[in-house]
Amino acid sequence: MALSGVEIFKLLPKTNCKKCGHPTCLAFAMKLAQRQATLDACPDVSDEAKRVLGEASAPPVRPITFGSGDKAVKMGEETVLFRHEKKFVNPCAFAVEVKDTLSESEITKKIEDVLASEIDRVGQKLRIDAIAITNASGDKGKFEAAAKLVSSKAPNTPVILSTTDTAAAEAAIKLFSGKRPILYGANSSNADAMANIAKTEKAILGVTAHGLEDLSNLTEKIKALGVEDMVIDAGSVKAKDILGNNTLIRRAATKKNFKPLGYPVINFVQRDDTLLELLVAGIAVTKYSSVIVLSSIEKWKNLVLFTLRQNIYTDPQVPMQVEQKIYNIGEPKPESPLMITTNFSLTYFIVSGEVENSKVPSRLAVMDCEGLSVLTAWAAGKFTATKIAQFITESGIEKDISHKELIIPGYVAILSGSIEDKLEGWKVTVGPREANGLPAFLKARAA
Amino acid sequence: MAFVASKETYSGKVYQVNIGTGANAANLGGENVLPFHSFEGTVPNKPVIAYEIQDVPPTDWPENVQKPYSSVSGDPVAWAKFCQDNLKAKAIALRLLGTHPDRENRSPEVAAKTVKDVLSAINVPLIILGSNHAEKDAPVLVAAAEAAKDRNCIIGKAQEANYKTIVAAAMANNHKLIAMSELDINLSKQLNILITQMGFDKERLVTDPMCSALGYGLEYTYSVMERIRLAALTQNDLTMQPPMLADVGMYVWKIKEAQAPESEMPLWGNTEERGIAWEATTATALLVSGAELLIMRHPRAIEAVEKLIEELV
Ligand code: B12
Numbered sequence: 046m047a048l049s050g051v052e053i054f055k056l057l058p059k060t061n062c063k064k065c066g067h068p069t070c071l072a073f074a075m076k077l078a079q080r081q082a083t084l085d086a087c088p089d090v091s092d093e094a095k096r097v098l099g100e101a102s103a104p105p106v107r108p109i110t111f112g113s114g115d116k117a118v119k120m121g122e123e124t125v126l127f128r129h130e131k132k133f134v135n136p137c138a139f140a141v142e143v144k145d146t147l148s149e150s151e152i153t154k155k156i157e158d159v160l161a162s163e164i165d166r167v168g169q170k171l172r173i174d175a176i177a178i179t180n181a182s183g184d185k186g187k188f189e190a191a192a193k194l195v196s197s198k199a200p201n202t203p204v205i206l207s208t209t210d211t212a213a214a215e216a217a218i219k220l221f222s223g224k225r226p227i228l229y230g231a232n233s234s235n236a237d238a239m240a241n242i243a244k245t246e247k248a249i250l251g252v253t254a255h256g257l258e259d260l261s262n263l264t265e266k267i268k269a270l271g272v273e274d275m276v277i278d279a280g281s282v283k284a285k286d287i288l289g290n291n292t293l294i295r296r297a298a299t300k301k302n303f304k305p306l307g308y309p310v311i312n313f314v315q316r317d318d319t320l321l322e323l324l325v326a327g328i329a330v331t332k333y334s335s336v337i338v339l340s341s342i343e344k345w346k347n348l349v350l351f352t353l354r355q356n357i358y359t360d361p362q363v364p365m366q367v368e369q370k371i372y373n374i375g376e377p378k379p380e381s382p383l384m385i386t387t388n389f390s391l392t393y394f395i396v397s398g399e400v401e402n403s404k405v406p407s408r409l410a411v412m413d414c415e416g417l418s419v420l421t422a423w424a425a426g427k428f429t430a431t432k433i434a435q436f437i438t439e440s441g442i443e444k445d446i447s448h449k450e451l452i453i454p455g456y457v458a459i460l461s462g463s464i465e466d467k468l469e470g471w472k473v474t475v476g477p478r479e480a481n482g483l484p485a486f487l488k489a490r491a492a
Numbered sequence: 493m494a495f496v497a498s499k500e501t502y503s504g505k506v507y508q509v510n511i512g513t514g515a516n517a518a519n520l521g522g523e524n525v526l527p528f529h530s531f532e533g534t535v536p537n538k539p540v541i542a543y544e545i546q547d548v549p550p551t552d553w554p555e556n557v558q559k560p561y562s563s564v565s566g567d568p569v570a571w572a573k574f575c576q577d578n579l580k581a582k583a584i585a586l587r588l589l590g591t592h593p594d595r596e597n598r599s600p601e602v603a604a605k606t607v608k609d610v611l612s613a614i615n616v617p618l619i620i621l622g623s624n625h626a627e628k629d630a631p632v633l634v635a636a637a638e639a640a641k642d643r644n645c646i647i648g649k650a651q652e653a654n655y656k657t658i659v660a661a662a663m664a665n666n667h668k669l670i671a672m673s674e675l676d677i678n679l680s681k682q683l684n685i686l687i688t689q690m691g692f693d694k695e696r697l698v699t700d701p702m703c704s705a706l707g708y709g710l711e712y713t714y715s716v717m718e719r720i721r722l723a724a725l726t727q728n729d730l731t732m733q734p735p736m737l738a739d740v741g742m743y744v745w746k747i748k749e750a751q752a753p754e755s756e757m758p759l760w761g762n763t764e765e766r767g768i769a770w771e772a773t774t775a776t777a778l779l780v781s782g783a784e785l786l787i788m789r790h791p792r793a794i795e796a797v798e799k800l801i802e803e804l805v
């Protein structure tokens with residue numbers, strides 16, 4: 046449990062020497078309590094204080110990096126149960142299952158689908174993050190062969206090796222040395238051997254048990270064996286259990302600082318019905334899962350899951366925004382059209398995407414409205430005629446263009462007269478309401 | 493360290509609101525825990541999904557969601573019967589879109605007749621919605637409420653701008669009422685208070701905190717719903733205890749992702765599956781954040797969400 050500023054203060058040197066950049070030890074302690082400073086700023090702090098504070102300030106859900114390199118995924122570090130309290134920290138990873146019973150060409154196809162899964166949405170690059178190789182055959186050779194195929198064709202993609210057979214695990218994991226794979230399948234009967242493999246290979250250990258009590262006991266045992274990085278699974282299969290167990294795990298970790306469950310959660314949501322699988326994955330995304338293993342990754346399904354994850358993990362206080370400026374789309378000439386919108390990321394990316402679709406080189410003036418959409422900004426008095434006029438004037442765009450025409454979003458048609466009043470010599474044109482009307486609108490003007 | 497599940501005890505409870513009449517009547521809400529938290533309390537009723545139909549052909553819906561209804565959607569009565577008999581709808585939501593001044597501008601009398609006709613053809617609960625034109629909805633819903641007298645429908649949506657007449661009509665004709673505000677917990681509370689101050693029983697309300705589609709503000713609806721539910725349960729805030737509505741279909745089926753052809757957006761995959769998945773996923777997120785009543789359009793999306801609900805209870 047996090048310590049209060051006063052509790053932290055008691056552990057500091059209390060000399061008020063200011064070396065940490067704060068006027069007093071108490072001031073520094075307050076910053077520490079708010080996580081706005083780190084302990085290493087104080088050169089004189091005792092080892093004992095470091096130990097106590099280190100333990101107390103460790104995030105309730107252990108931070109773990111899964112995979113290595115550019116495609117590594119951060120997990121854990123969560124502190125709350127509800128997204129309105131504070132931004133959820135590390136978005137969950139999506140993995141697709143590759144069974145070792147599949148043929149080489151089927152496996153290759155799955156790997157290619159993963160590698161081609163990257164989509165740009167609202168300026169973020171999103172993809173299927175990982176591949177979960179499962180030992181469905183029960184055969185060590187087949188498991189190793191599948192792992193070989195994955196490691197050669199997708200050498201940078203994080204991997205989950207799913208088997209309870211320690212010999213199979215040992216053979217396959219060597220292929221991912223130094224790549225921080227998850228070795229999933231430590232249970233009450235193989236925990237010692239699995240812990241050993243994970244320790245030697247510096248892998249993350251996936252620990253599974255029936256129910257939360259057994260799971261806590263098992264993680265404690267494994268921790269005592271020297272494995273620190275684990276992902277946990279309470280044997281949740283039904284959507285009801287995913288929701289229930291994940292909730293109790295997150296609660297135990299964040300509210301009680303219960304360390305045996307203070308690890309990222311992994312959920313397996315495979316279903317024969319791909320649409321139902323998507324929805325169960327949706328439960329896992331909203332309810333605290335850190336790794337979600339799917340059986341299939343159709344493009345439409347990926348887009349839905351990426352979008353849901355993005356929505357759940359956005360900052361509830363600060364909408365996603367883009368920089369205020371005049372963006373060139375294509376290579377605009379002086380006579381090219383000039384449009385205006387707000388700096389809410391979603392708005393910007395939708396509108397700029399449609400302008401691109403039109404193939405008409407254009408300028409898009411993006412005005413800072415604190416990340417609000419057009420209508421919201423208008424309703425909140427941030428996208429007003431006065432502010433628009435001021436922004437256009439101060440941008441200096443007039444000297445780059447040969448016309449004085451500003452195209453405004455159709456939803457704020459009501460502003461056209463008053464902008465004309467405030468922007469001398471300008472003509473305001475009302476564009477379509479929805480951005481998907483822009484290609485036709487721009488093409489018709491260009492013709 | 494032994495594990496002890498940290499169970500919450502909540503001081504409040506969601507009102508149980510009964511809709512419809514006879515054997516097919518349904519209950520909304522009634523639980524004393526967060527959504528699907530049956531491990532620490534009682535959840536007596538499953539969420540209900542209503543099939544959305546209109547008094548005018550759904551020419552404004554994308555083709556993929558028009559298609560399943562193409563043989564019946566020219567006639568609201570046939571459409572309603574089809575949902576009930578063929579698709580096994582547990583409830584139906586009739587949107588009187590044709591009354592909108594920018595559409596057919598139908599009179600309240602014409603709307604009332606449609607309501608009567610639909611009601612005489614079905615026995616599942618009916619939700620009667622205006623065209624979301626605050627001014628016009630008032631007379632339309634008054635006429636509709638009379639036409640549906642004593643069938644225990646839900647009438648909506650009452651908004652700050654028009655609630656008075658609609659509340660009076662719901663009260664006079666023994667209906668339940670949807671109170672809608674715009675994505676703000678305080679506005680929502682305020683409207684519920686205004687409505688109950690008129691003498692309307694707070695246990696007959698359904699709150700609509702305003703829906704939004706996945707990718708288009710879903711996170712706002714999601715968090716507003718969670719906060720409303722937390723206020724109801726942990727602070728026992730009586731004004732926040734009505735069940736909640738998520739009017740999913742109309743928000744989802746207008747966005748680009750639900751309709752852009754795969755030829756234009758090859759990375760987005762199959763258009764039809766994408767639209768269905770979008771609607772079902774939006775619904776899923778709102779179920780876990782607190783909705784007990786959903787209004788949806790595509791039969792396959794509804795079917796999938798119903799399967800999920802079976803897994804969640
Ligand atoms: C999410 C949301 C919010 C969020 C803010 C989200 C954000 N970052 O902006 C929150 C909860 C904070 C919010 C608050 C408010 N909101 Co609000 N909100 C919405 C909601 C649900 C979605 C907005 C959205 O994200 N749209 C998506 C973006 C992409 O749309 P957009 O920016 O308009 O862009 C589209 C078009 O305008 C066009 N376009 C954009 N730029 C350009 C440029 C050109 C040249 C052209 C041609 C076209 C074009 O293309 C885009 C896609 O088609 C809408 C209702 C709805 N479903 O639309 C209400 C809505 C915008 N909100 C509304 C209101 C009234 C408010 C509040 C004043 C009231 C309140 N509830 O407190 C506050 C004000 C905010 C404040 N004081 O800080 C009203 C506005 C009513 C009106 N017509 O004036 C709406 C329409 C709800 C309603 N039906 O009444 N809101």
Ligand code: SF4
Pocket residue numbers: 057058059060061062063064065066067068069070073086087088089090
């Ligand atoms: S550096 Fe350490 S001892 Fe000096 S004021 Fe800061 S906290 Fe106190």
